[in-house]
Amino acid sequence: MAICVVGHSNPDTDSVTAAIALAALMNAQGKEAKACMQIAADNLNPESTTVLKRFGLAAPELLEDAGGKEIALVDFSDLAQGPANLDKAEIVAVVDHHKIGDITTNNPILFRAEPVGCTGTVLNKMFKDAGVAIPKDVAGGMLSAILSDTVNFKSPTCTEDDKVAVSELKGVAGVDDTDELFMEMLKAKSSVDGVPAKDLLFRDYKDFDMNGNKVGVGQLELATLDQVADIRADLMKAMEQVKADGRHSVLLMLTDVVKEGTDLVVLSDDPALIEKAFDSKLDGSSMWIPGMMSRKKQTVPNLQNAFGC
Amino acid sequence: MAICVVGHSNPDTDSVTAAIALAALMNAQGKEAKACMQIAADNLNPESTTVLKRFGLAAPELLEDAGGKEIALVDFSDLAQGPANLDKAEIVAVVDHHKIGDITTNNPILFRAEPVGCTGTVLNKMFKDAGVAIPKDVAGGMLSAILSDTVNFKSPTCTEDDKVAVSELKGVAGVDDTDELFMEMLKAKSSVDGVPAKDLLFRDYKDFDMNGNKVGVGQLELATLDQVADIRADLMKAMEQVKADGRHSVLLMLTDVVKEGTDLVVLSDDPALIEKAFDSKLDGSSMWIPGMMSRKKQTVPNLQNAFGC
Known part of the structure; x- marks a missing residue:
């Protein structure tokens, strides 16, 4: 049974692309894994939808109930932000950049959280550490997530590590102008026209x-x-x-x-x-x-x- | 105020040497930190005492009360295994290889746990990632911890990563024969003569x-x-x-x-x-x-x- 890699509820671009990236890394390392999210693709926020479309990435599949499954968490470590019955799942990995939540496990697992601006930045390091090349489309997603989470480097959460990751990922993703990518996301994200x-x-x-x-x-x-x-x-x-x-x-x-x-x-x-x-x-x-x-x-x-x- | 780096209660060689190693890494990165442990040096177990002596390492200093201090945890992430008032401390980092415990934080921090045989193996990666050379004496401590925790590679907790770390650290520490080092530790550790x-x-x-x-x-x-x-x-x-x-x-x-x-x-x-x-x-x-x-x-x-x- 494949490991389900899932971000927090109401997923943002980091939760979506980090699930895609960690699943890709696990697959490259011989572990069967698939990217998931807690909503259907139709309900994904406009920014993430724009990012997936721009880089040709498939939307993560819907995961509503974690019970009995092997789950990897990205972008959160609080039970309350996970899918239903997460406490009845086997958590096999956590990659995050938030405060440490209340997840506990019965066995040793990979838990890698760093005080940086984006999970994508941590994942970029993990690909490097593992010696695995990041696919071009996946790099585009990770790059978008870092620009989004750091508000194009303006957020106080932004660190030097995030800037290094962007400079590395833009080359892999074939993005010359990250300001242009950020503005495309901001335009999609901030549009309120006709939205309830x-x-x-x-x-x-x-x-x-x-x-x-x-x-x-x-x-x-x-x-x-x-x-x-x-x-x-x-x-x-x-x-x-x-x-x-x-x-x-x-x-x-x-x-x-x-x-x-x-x-x-x-x-x-x-x-x-x-x-x-x-x-x-x-x-x-x-x-x-x-x-x-x-x-x-x-x-x-x-x-x-x-x-x- | 220096960050206190501390392992679990009743410290073993990994808790002791990991505190020394993470403090050294933090200091090399410009963060003031000192190695601590929850007992006085006189009460340290015979194996760890032997290791400190062999590699010329100073024993971590006694830390009984964590209240109000900045604390980094090594080799555990359960409040119950920490010093008094750990829940009133600011936990600034965790490096571990056990199951994920009940530590939570209010802010993002570095939390790096991996399912490997020893915290020393995780720390060896962290030194490499940071581009910081491991001091010879500290490498000796980390090497000893991995041999101890993996029972000279015989424990089911031992992974390929642990073997790689040993092969790298023995060169830095100037140890040719790791079997001899392991037997010296085992001899010290298993001695029961005259011990209550x-x-x-x-x-x-x-x-x-x-x-x-x-x-x-x-x-x-x-x-x-x-x-x-x-x-x-x-x-x-x-x-x-x-x-x-x-x-x-x-x-x-x-x-x-x-x-x-x-x-x-x-x-x-x-x-x-x-x-x-x-x-x-x-x-x-x-x-x-x-x-x-x-x-x-x-x-x-x-x-x-x-x-x-």
Whole structure:
């Protein structure tokens, strides 16, 4: 039975392309593996769909239930972000660049997480260490993921290792102009035309357990905040629906990639706690946080501190 | 404040030398770090003492309380095997070769575990990846750890990667005959002359949580079972004392390194469960399990299955 390589729920480009890349590496090393994701290809976000199409990569297949399967995780190590019955699966490998989650195993496995901007950067090292050449299409996916996760090197999560990986992968993938690739992704990703507000909220959304409180944080990366000016009321309505389902807070990061900051929309049982987390004051339902680009490195750690995690 | 690099409680040669090696690597990379261990040098096991002396390495310094410190873990990732207040420390790195434990972090860190025979093997790769030359004395420690953990390549945990690491490290360390080094360690390690039974039980001992039951497993590696023939009653008495302190079972693996098997001494609230775990029958208080060499890869997984973990 092939190992299923799968990223986190609501997969972003890194989760999708890292699953493809790790499956390719395992196959090259004689281990049968296939790339999977927790949604059907039809539901994949526009950025990832654009990337797959540009580099001619097949979408990972749907994996809904991990029970009884051999699973490799990419881009996460928290049970809550995995497919159903992940606790009844045999986890055989983890490759990640996030905080260390609550996954445990009964046997020694490969677990490689590094504090870099993207799982693709870690995977690029693993291909090199294993002496396995990266297929051109796979390199294109990994390259796109690094540009996406590091917001074209602007995110505070971006490291020297990510830049080295991009310079290596662009040659393999045959991409001369990475700025052009990034803008193509940004254009696809930030398009809101005709998309229902709830789909926008869930475009890149994660739930976290904060000291017993369920807190959801979505992020929309935009070329300009003007893109959402006319749909703010609809977004707030979608957040209210999601919050009503047992959540203490629902936050939506409207991140202006060009101005390098985030308009943080807040719906919370305790707005003062959220204000304290970011040392800022709400103006109506949102507050502008200059420099805030990364949910993982900025938003979530500040929330965890405020919630006393 | 320097990062404290520390191995598991009751440190073996891998925990001791891996702390030294990772601290050296971090220092070479401009991060201030020092090797630590959870016991004073006077209490270090005879094998590790012999290794430190042979290669002129200083013993890691005592670290009893991790609270508020920056800590790097080597050779374990379970909170229970760490120093006091590890949950109040900032864990900044993990390098290991065991099952994935319950450590979690609030921030992305380096977490590198591989299913190989020894942490020293993983560290050897990390030095190579970083382009840092391993100091001769540190290489001697890492080499010794791999020979010890893999029982001179005989353990089922031994992988091709471990053999490659040994062939590289012996050159750096200036060791021509690794069999001679292994026998020097075995001689030091298996000596029981004049050592109190309780100290023998704790020479390489770990507690595990098995589905809510506290189970202790010690291991004594011996050149021959004759070495303990006269002190079996004393060992049993020591096990009884340890078991009385809230444990469901206490097991002592008397491993004959030459015959490649283990006489498993069992003290348990449910001896039939332990017999079932190893598909064998107790003859008095112990049973001979041919081929059993590794607590991590053989004894603990079988126990976990039997306890329904």
